[in-house]
Amino acid sequence: MLTIIQNDQRVPAGLFGPRADRPARVVRLCDGEPLPDFSQVSGLMVLGGYMSVHDTLRYPYLTPLKEFMAAAVEREIPLLGICLGGQLLAEVLGAPVTCNHRGERGLLPLQLTPAAQSDPLFAGVSPTFHSLQWHSDSFDIPGGAVHLALSRHCPGQAFRYRRAWGLQFHPEVDETIVAAWSRFTGAGEEVVTGFRAGLDRHLATSGRLLANFLRLLGKAD
Template sequence: MIHIIQSDGDVPAGLVEGELRRLGVEQRTIGLHISEALPEISAVRALVVLGGAMGANDDQRHPFLTELKRFIAQAMEREIPCLGICLGGQLLSLATGGELYAGRDGEKGTYSVMLTDQGEGDRLFHGVGQSFISFQWHDDSFSIPPAGTRLAFTGTCHNQAFRVGRRAWGVQFHPELSREIVAKWSSWSAETAARTGEFLAAFQEWEEEYLQVGRRLVENFARIAGLLPSPCRAVSKQS
């Protein structure tokens, strides 16, 4: 089972949930925004931590963030596969010794993400290609943790993805979105509401590639977590 941690009611699992269902992978969503309790760490096989409108250090307004960072740190100690998305990636960075860059390298809309040399050889990004289309919605960004490896970047945001340990990843971009979620987020402020048509038109233009990348990342993560069989490899016969 993959446990999905949701911190914001307006930031659902979207494509991640749908793709796991299609792949037949059992999942359970924990809604911290509705005061659901985190599971016992011993019961967690794999972990996806979603984004949210709050800041990763906004513990005073959202006390569950303190417990969530501690929970992520425990998952890292146990080498539980983890994928942190946007806020989730920022929390993973903080839980493993990184920093939050508040108000820095923000992006909203459709961007091209480029993989580093390390990213091109990384298991999570297997089959994605050297660059891909992503949807961004963040004002803050993360640093690469001291023991982390930088995997991706955009022209605006230097740190788009990292791996820490063997089986934990933080990404700043959103692989889980749908047109409905993009429209919802656009309504959050007058500034973004005025750009709703722009955001939706760009999403529609690149939707097919965007969805292919999101599905690939979800499938790769499920395989890394041991929840899907590894791809079969041809075995050559010897005389």
């Protein structure tokens, strides 16, 4: 079964969450739930969070999560890390994750690299697409990984290593999540307005990425 790791109560799975026709298990590490046994995991999705990958003293569950992700990579279990999840994957693979560096916020354009044209996660995604950005920290592309996407201000937007993908952007969010984040951070109504105006483009990309990832698990959306 697809296992979704939630690191922060404020950062849910949104569009990528379980549905009646799309079973998945959400493991809320932020609420003290334990990591599952790999026998129960056919695919792994690691969500974002307001914390940094380096905040292991304040959020001690990040340490076993990093070990769990490293083991998933070695087992070649399909893995999708989103924002903090992508940063955790990058760190697990030996790449720097820098705090307060190349931050972005809002629905912004991204560009696929030439290598992404043959990548199974990005199959059918436009070479230039829009998705929600909401990050202060950023990752470098790990050694041995394939660089898949970049933005104007942050070159590290997506990479693949074996059967694991790290994303800096947020394809999983919906308008409710963006509105909640805007209220919590004081980002302002203009972020929600901009997201709403480009919602169709965001949804098209999100739907394609999710369908492609589920296909890697042997499922079709």
